[in-house]
Amino acid sequence: MIKHMPFFYFGLLRNMDALELERKGRLETIKKMRTMTRWVTREQLIALVGRSSNLADLVIEEWVADRRIFAVDSDGHQLYGAFQFDGEWRPIPVIAEILALLRREDCWAIASWFLFPNGWIGDPDGPGSLAPANALKLREKVLNAAEKERGTYFC
Structure with a gap:
């Protein structure tokens, strides 16, 4: 046959x-x-933002629409990487700058960029590279790495 x-x-x-x-x-x-960082559901984030649930939901929606943060879809639920937020659950400003440079629609691809070591971000404490999510305080290095990724393929 x-x-x-x-x-x-x-x-x-x-x-x-x-x-x-x-x-x-x-x-x-x-x-x-899913095991590389802390993820919070939308419901958890609403509670962590510390405002009334209706207001918190609107604020989160605005943050996503303005590309100040991103969410991934997992089994029909939105998940947010905790690395995107400061200690009071407000977006870290450099996240918006990075998202503007990456310009990816696939949120899991964006998550992979943040979570896997990046050769453009050397570890200041020794040999090797840091994942951008672990180097957000190294603003210039992280933005440089995002700029170098612009227009290239990643996960």
Whole structure:
């Protein structure tokens, strides 16, 4: 039966296999990222913002719309990386600057940029690189790394 299959079907099958491998790899990466930082749900963030729930929900919506923070979708729930906030659960200003430079629509790709070590951000305490989420106080280095990522492919 297979020897009578037109040649283009084999190309389609190879493409389908490649897409399935990419999908599985993406899911494994997302699973890993879920363990790499503290994530809070929208409901938790509403409580942490410390305002009435209606007002907090509107504030969070505005922060996302203004690209001051970003959320990822996980099983139908919005999750926010805690690294985006200061001790009082307000957005850290450099996050908006980074998001303006990255300009990605895929929020998990944005999360991967923040969570995995970046070769442009050397660890000041020794050899190796820091993940941007762990180097947000090194504003110039993090912004430089985001600028270098502009227009390139990452996760």
